[in-house]
Amino acid sequence: MERIFVHVPLNIRTYNDLTEPDRSGLAEQIGAQRRRVADRMAAVRHVVAVLSGKGGVGKSYVTAHVARALGRSGRGVGVLDADLNGPTIPRLLDAPVAGAPRPAHPDAIEAATGAEGVKCISMALLLRDGMPLGFRGPDSESFVWRGALEAAVLREFLADVAWGALDFLLVDLPPGMQRFAELIELLPTPPAALIVTIPTPESADAVRRALRAALEHGATALGVVENMVGGPFAGSAADDLAAEFGIPVLARIPWHPTPDTWAGLAGRLG
Amino acid sequence: MKFLCIDCDRQMVFEERQLPGDGTLAAAFRCPECGRSVAMLTNPMETQLVASLGVKIGGRTVPAQPMETVRGMVVTGKDNAFVEDGKRETGSGPTWTAEAQERLARVPGFVRGMVKRIYGDYARDRGIAEITPAVMDAAKSELGLEGM
Numbered sequence: 001m002e003r004i005f006v007h008v009p010l011n012i013r014t015y016n017d018l019t020e021p022d023r024s025g026l027a028e029q030i031g032a033q034r035r036r037v038a039d040r041m042a043a044v045r046h047v048v049a050v051l052s053g054k055g056g057v058g059k060s061y062v063t064a065h066v067a068r069a070l071g072r073s074g075r076g077v078g079v080l081d082a083d084l085n086g087p088t089i090p091r092l093l094d095a096p097v098a099g100a101p102r103p104a105h106p107d108a109i110e111a112a113t114g115a116e117g118v119k120c121i122s123m124a125l126l127l128r129d130g131m132p133l134g135f136r137g138p139d140s141e142s143f144v145w146r147g148a149l150e151a152a153v154l155r156e157f158l159a160d161v162a163w164g165a166l167d168f169l170l171v172d173l174p175p176g177m178q179r180f181a182e183l184i185e186l187l188p189t190p191p192a193a194l195i196v197t198i199p200t201p202e203s204a205d206a207v208r209r210a211l212r213a214a215l216e217h218g219a220t221a222l223g224v225v226e227n228m229v230g231g232p233f234a235g236s237a238a239d240d241l242a243a244e245f246g247i248p249v250l251a252r253i254p255w256h257p258t259p260d261t262w263a264g265l266a267g268r269l270g
Numbered sequence: 271m272k273f274l275c276i277d278c279d280r281q282m283v284f285e286e287r288q289l290p291g292d293g294t295l296a297a298a299f300r301c302p303e304c305g306r307s308v309a310m311l312t313n314p315m316e317t318q319l320v321a322s323l324g325v326k327i328g329g330r331t332v333p334a335q336p337m338e339t340v341r342g343m344v345v346t347g348k349d350n351a352f353v354e355d356g357k358r359e360t361g362s363g364p365t366w367t368a369e370a371q372e373r374l375a376r377v378p379g380f381v382r383g384m385v386k387r388i389y390g391d392y393a394r395d396r397g398i399a400e401i402t403p404a405v406m407d408a409a410k411s412e413l414g415l416e417g418m
Contacts, residue, residue, distance in 0.1 A: 012274060013274060013279065015272060018274060018281045020280075022272065022283075023283060023284040023328055023329050024284055024328050026325050026327075029324075030323070032334075033324060036334075101337075101351055101352060106336075107336055108336050109336050126340060126344065126348060126351055127344075127347055127348065128346055128347065128348050128349075131346035133344065134344065134345045135344060135345065136343050136344075137293075137314070137321075138315050140315065141315050145315065145318045145319045145322045148319060148323055149322040149339065149343055152339040153344075155324070155339075156338070156339055160336035160337045
């Protein structure tokens with residue numbers, strides 16, 4: 001016998017129509033996470049995202065040395081190593097990577113501290129030597145949830161570290177723009193962006209895309225830092241980007257920078 | 271996500287959450303009008319996705335700890351990270367059966383110390399002298415210890 005199916009419209013209330021109290025309160029839980037970030041960042045005067053969109057241009061190197069210069073000038077500085085899969089910041093800051101972080105307060109852990117008093121948090125402080133960042137979870141389709149977990153780690157690095165009162169929190173971003181998008185989502189207000197490039201046109205291409213994305217997300221570009229100047233790389237990436245976006249070239253970092261090089265750059269950050 | 275009892279046009283309320291230990295999750299919801307129950311069953315990938323957001327179905331039963339995701343989800347971390355010096359193992363407290371120890375050994379080393387302490391505190395608070403897998407199940411259910 002042939003079955004006849006009649007389509008009956010589903011005339012029911014939908015998600016946003018349901019406003020009864022909900023014990024799970026998932027939206028409230030997310031809201032509480034965001035407030036935790038906002039509360040911690042309330043004592044930080046400037047959050048600066050160091051980005052390029054391009055790998056190998058020396059973002060971490062620039063981040064660490066600017067932070068150290070700021071620290072030498074008496075500023076309160078922290079560095080959040082957002083490169084969760086390739087963390088290098090503690091070593092560059094001369095911060096101890098041995099041992100393990102300890103709770104500082106009921107709601108925060110103690111940051112590591114480098115030679116110039118620069119505070120930092122990094123997966124390098126948390127992972128066993130030589131081990132990659134591995135998460136507990138099902139092996140199949142890990143691409144579905146791994147990004148969400150990495151964003152959660154970034155949120156905890158912002159909210160759950162006893163940063164204290166800082167003049168600058170520098171966020172060292174990995175190549176690409178995914179982590180920057182997560183950072184923008186988590187922070188109460190968009191960060192300033194410090195753009196790092198090397199002189200080559202290839203770098204300018206990648207950095208241009210990243211800078212445009214950052215501006216579209218509401219970030220303010222502080223300016224461009226051209227790294228590895230005077231070596232084998234040729235081009236005018238920093239000048240080209242500065243002219244195109246109407247932003248300053250903050251520094252040109254030679255292959256063998258001196259403390260004055262970094263002090264000059266730090267001075268231009270305010 | 272929310273559940274609607276179509277017949278009553280009432281939002282169903284959360285009743286209970288279970289973590290069978292195989293990576294899946296079961297959550298029961300009931301219609302406050304007619305009493306009809308439904309269970310939401312998630313596969314390991316779906317369970318993981320919810321856990322990745324740092325939220326708890328049914329709400330929190332224990333306060334959030336700093337670095338909760340890092341403590342609970344990273345499996346390649348240093349042992350004893352985040353353990354306060356004054357709270358390191360002293361050898362006192364409830365004993366663990368071999369089965370319970372075996373199960374504890376499957377918890378990632380990064381978070382094992384914290385999990386052991388939570389189970390120990392749970393047993394101590396209730397006057398339980400020996401921690402067995404059944405005690406761990408009860409603690410897991412009561413305290414909402416996702417995947418521990």
